[in-house]
Amino acid sequence: MGRRLILDKSKKAMAKANELIPGGTNSGARASITRGMYEGFSVPMPAFMDRGEGSHLFDIDGNRYIDYIAGFGPAILGHSHPAVTRAVAAQLTRGSVYAANTETEIKLIEKLVKYIPSAEQVILANTGSEATTIALRLARAFTGKQKVLKFEGHYHGWHDWAMVGTAFSVLGTFAKGQGQKVFGSAGMAESTFDDVIVIPWNDPEALEKTIKREGDDIALCITEGYQSNWGVMPPEKGYLELMRKLTKQNEILFHIDEVITGFRLGLGGFQAHSGITPDISTFSKAMANGFPIAAVASSKDVMESVTTDQVYIAGTFNGNALSTTAALATVTELESYGSYKQIYNRGREVMKGIADALADNGIPGVVQGPGPMWSVYFTDLEKISKTREVYSIPQYPHIKRSAVFFDGLIRRGVLLSPARYGRMYISFAHTEEDVRLTVEAAQEALKEAKRIK
Ligand SMILES: Cc1ncc(COP(=O)(O)O)c(C=O)c1O
Numbered sequence: 103m104g105r106r107l108i109l110d111k112s113k114k115a116m117a118k119a120n121e122l123i124p125g126g127t128n129s130g131a132r133a134s135i136t137r138g139m140y141e142g143f144s145v146p147m148p149a150f151m152d153r154g155e156g157s158h159l160f161d162i163d164g165n166r167y168i169d170y171i172a173g174f175g176p177a178i179l180g181h182s183h184p185a186v187t188r189a190v191a192a193q194l195t196r197g198s199v200y201a202a203n204t205e206t207e208i209k210l211i212e213k214l215v216k217y218i219p220s221a222e223q224v225i226l227a228n229t230g231s232e233a234t235t236i237a238l239r240l241a242r243a244f245t246g247k248q249k250v251l252k253f254e255g256h257y258h259g260w261h262d263w264a265m266v267g268t269a270f271s272v273l274g275t276f277a278k279g280q281g282q283k284v285f286g287s288a289g290m291a292e293s294t295f296d297d298v299i300v301i302p303w304n305d306p307e308a309l310e311k312t313i314k315r316e317g318d319d320i321a322l323c324i325t326e327g328y329q330s331n332w333g334v335m336p337p338e339k340g341y342l343e344l345m346r347k348l349t350k351q352n353e354i355l356f357h358i359d360e361v362i363t364g365f366r367l368g369l370g371g372f373q374a375h376s377g378i379t380p381d382i383s384t385f386s387k388a389m390a391n392g393f394p395i396a397a398v399a400s401s402k403d404v405m406e407s408v409t410t411d412q413v414y415i416a417g418t419f420n421g422n423a424l425s426t427t428a429a430l431a432t433v434t435e436l437e438s439y440g441s442y443k444q445i446y447n448r449g450r451e452v453m454k455g456i457a458d459a460l461a462d463n464g465i466p467g468v469v470q471g472p473g474p475m476w477s478v479y480f481t482d483l484e485k486i487s488k489t490r491e492v493y494s495i496p497q498y499p500h501i502k503r504s505a506v507f508f509d510g511l512i513r514r515g516v517l518l519s520p521a522r523y524g525r526m527y528i529s530f531a532h533t534e535e536d537v538r539l540t541v542e543a544a545q546e547a548l549k550e551a552k553r554i555k
Pocket residue numbers: 228229230231232234257258259260326331359360361362386
């Protein structure tokens with residue numbers, strides 16, 4: 103048996119949060135964590151953290167966890183990495199926003215242009231949602247067209263157009279066959295619906311048909327390289343190459359949203375990893391190891407409308423000295439490792455350990471992802487490649503088994519996001535010992551999950 107998790111302080115603080123913050127959290131993406139609920143099953147989780155150090159988080163009740171949530175992706179070097187902390191601490195004594203440029207911005211962008219294949223110029227913002235908003239405005243200005251083509255279940259931020267077809271608050275609508283074009287939230291402008299086309303991912307026929315039919319109206323085609331929301335799903339062979347070709351032929355800007363894959367799969371993100379070069383791409387999470395920053399990268403051609411003042415983009419905190427300092431320190435530290443081998447290998451060791459443990463316990467399931475991030479699906483399918491397949495997973499025994507697995511891991515001090523759309527992230531701070539303890543915990547948790555019929 104894993105330990106009984108004492109979360110008394112967290113529960114008390116959560117009661118206050120529920121009084122003071124609508125829904126008890128400032129980000130809807132954290133709701134399953136703060137509510138301790140997973141797909142209708144209770145999975146008690148620490149809602150309040152005290153600190154993070156390297157590969158570990160410590161909650162306010164004093165429990166310690168090996169952390170695979172990584173703040174939903176940013177902690178690529180591990181929490182409170184000394185090189186980043188030192189650089190930001192030094193900058194703190196010199197101010198943070200000046201309404202003027204800094205040399206740090208230039209040094210940082212020089213590195214982004216060096217590593218990101220599609221980047222000739224870069225605009226800095228603070229969050230992924232801002233970055234994807236900027237990308238669509240640039241695309242509309244550049245192409246003179248209005249519509250955006252996106253993919254079922256892909257998440258690109260919480261703003262109106264990006265939430266069409268994400269279905270976060272309307273769980274089950276795909277499975278119930280109510281169509282792919284659903285509002286992801288109440289309160290969205292209905293007019294947005296007309297501008298957004300949503301089709302299933304990894305479906306070349308749907309892509310070809312849609313671009314043939316509506317290509318003349320589509321400004322931007324936005325996708326992730328690995329679909330990473332609703333779990334990690336690789337692109338089918340040739341699918342993104344086809345997307346590259348069709349968008350080019352139809353004068354549509356091809357956007358790879360690298361908010362998750364950027365600086366996680368390598369310094370050049372998914373595009374360097376795959377050799378598929380988009381027209382525009384967006385970065386955020388792992389770029390500054392926990393500080394708020396985002397980047398939009400593209401060619402000088404596409405950025406021309408900003409250079410000539412036709413497109414207006416602004417932000418009080420864009421390129422601020424603290425975030426750019428953190429990003430520069432993060433990228434410099436990542437450069438010093440010489441390669442990403444360590445997180446690919448260590449991530450794959452955990453993946454293999456969990457996959458073996460599933461097999462040993464006779465539990466059907468798939469562990470998939472490139473290594474620096476992955477997902478565990480409890481399913482009879484051999485692989486998961488579309489959001490619809492995630493929705494089709496039955497509540498019993500599979501979802502219930504995953505709830506027991508997540509719960510068993512958390513009680514054994516291994517923290518992961520208990521969500522069907524969650525991922526596990528590994529950092530450069532995770533050690534061989536962390537891997538061993540995680541696989542051991544997975545073996546034991548799966549013995550408990552096996553009892554669910
Ligand atoms: C692929 C992708 N794009 C954009 C966003 C939005 O980023 P942010 O939460 O920083 O606004 C996210 C957030 O998870 C994401 O995963």
